Amino acid sequence: MSTRNRQWLLASRPRGPVEESNFRLAEADVPAPRDGEVLVRVHYLSLDPYMRGRMDDAKSYAAPQALGEVMIGGTVGEVVESRNPRWSKGDLAVGPGGWQEYHLSDGKGLVKIPPGLPESVYLGAVGMPGITAWYGLLQIGKPRPGETVVVSAASGAVGSVVGQLAKLRGCRAVGIAGGPAKCAHVVSDLGFDACVDYKSHEFRDAFQAAVPGGIDVLFENVGGAVLDASLARMNAFGRIAVCGLIAGYGGQDIAVRNVRSILVNRLLVQGFIVSEHLELWPQAMQELGAAVAEGKLRYRETVAQGIESAPRAFIGLLRGENLGKQLVRMGG
């Protein structure tokens, strides 16, 4: 075991797009657990769009990431030292470890991983992104069989689960994604009924053709022009779960023009943060885990190698360069 713990700190807040210089790689001693604590060696770090919001010093639902501190992030890893009776050396644990190779925990927020599935799935389809999909689709969207569900960022960690859960409930699932490769993956590998490339010049016509009966449930991850295109096609009494607005993370204009659709179609639009609904996580994880085990819920991972690669991989995620869940596999 190394005695050094490499960590990415937030060095500066982005002005516009995130740059590698916003992060600084530091080294600390691997800490020793005190009474009640465990030391976890991280195997995988999860990179997620919400981190972009935390990098700003703006009013939001969560406090901003502090400058000079280890970047926040979900991790999965192995207990290498325990002074907590509930944990043993060798246990696999998912928790908020941050962008570093080792982290200490008093057990709060640390969840033991049951055997059976690959550990990385607890950062993706059976972890926070999958539960986000589950919550927004089922608790807000409430799709009924035969309805049309549209999800933006469809090839991502959240969107890919949304569409598959919609299919499992007898809905028509239509994805929106950037580029033909992602769209092909969404249809061929994930089983969506259709996927529309928002970067294509034929986007409007293709989208219209993909939702001939209009949209009943929209799971919104992007915002901006893509959201407007969906708003224009919503059916009466449609539901919109607002999960993310990636389009605005770079400081771009995300004005929405088709607000009138909310009134004309009597829509329900609701924003949500999945971490505020922890009481539903066990149920969601059980359903998602069972679906993965049975082969009914598929997922793809894009894995960057080594902690050094984290900022570059994160910037790629914000640019949409990943397919499925973006992870960093720690070298240690």
Added chain:
Amino acid sequence: MSTRNRQWLLASRPRGPVEESNFRLAEADVPAPRDGEVLVRVHYLSLDPYMRGRMDDAKSYAAPQALGEVMIGGTVGEVVESRNPRWSKGDLAVGPGGWQEYHLSDGKGLVKIPPGLPESVYLGAVGMPGITAWYGLLQIGKPRPGETVVVSAASGAVGSVVGQLAKLRGCRAVGIAGGPAKCAHVVSDLGFDACVDYKSHEFRDAFQAAVPGGIDVLFENVGGAVLDASLARMNAFGRIAVCGLIAGYGGQDIAVRNVRSILVNRLLVQGFIVSEHLELWPQAMQELGAAVAEGKLRYRETVAQGIESAPRAFIGLLRGENLGKQLVRMGG
């Protein structure tokens, strides 16, 4: 009784702001009721913002107003001839009479007015506008005592009821209205805690000062920049009832910029049409009528005289020239 029935027809659809030339005054014979029908002589015609939407040939929740037909509209009047056993000559009735001096009804949608209150109130505080306020505030906004409720178009027929109902439920009621006279009326006569003039150069600062604890419930009648200002001040888990978007009726841009607030503050935003919730009208009318009778719910009317004045009064309503409920008192 006159034998002629004057009527305003829709002559052409507006391009931009409504003009008097969009309407045409016609005359027909006063019709004779057939078996099961009643003839109503209209006392008051209600003018409402929703009519603007119907004048366009656009996809909406209701079919467009047909060209060459009598303009739709709510009316209150007196049964002058009845061949329906449920109605007698002299009964007062509220119903969808349209912009005309007489209308026939088979009784569908016609409601008998109980004695006690002035008949015009059934087109305002105890009619469709009041029930709209009641539904949006209580069924969507669900305000709790101590919360802050903001309503745009606060001096109008709907907004004035929203704020007063909020006060009756122990909330802080803040109005947004155009001009110092309307704002003074909203505070002094209707008892709101504050009212902010959106036409003032100090709007932003005044609005901020009026909602020191943020906004928990927004009842939105206007859209556009006023909606953006409210979105920026919403509290976590706030509710927005979308009742109208007057700002866009003239074809103006009503893009909304602060969409991110829906996500950041986990807002619930819901559009509604009160006529789709007829099952709640008796309860709403009973509560609103009792509040008016007890002097707890006040209302103001702007009354134009004679059917000739209807288009001009309607254009004034869209420009915000009225105070409270806009009515036309028929001359006949």
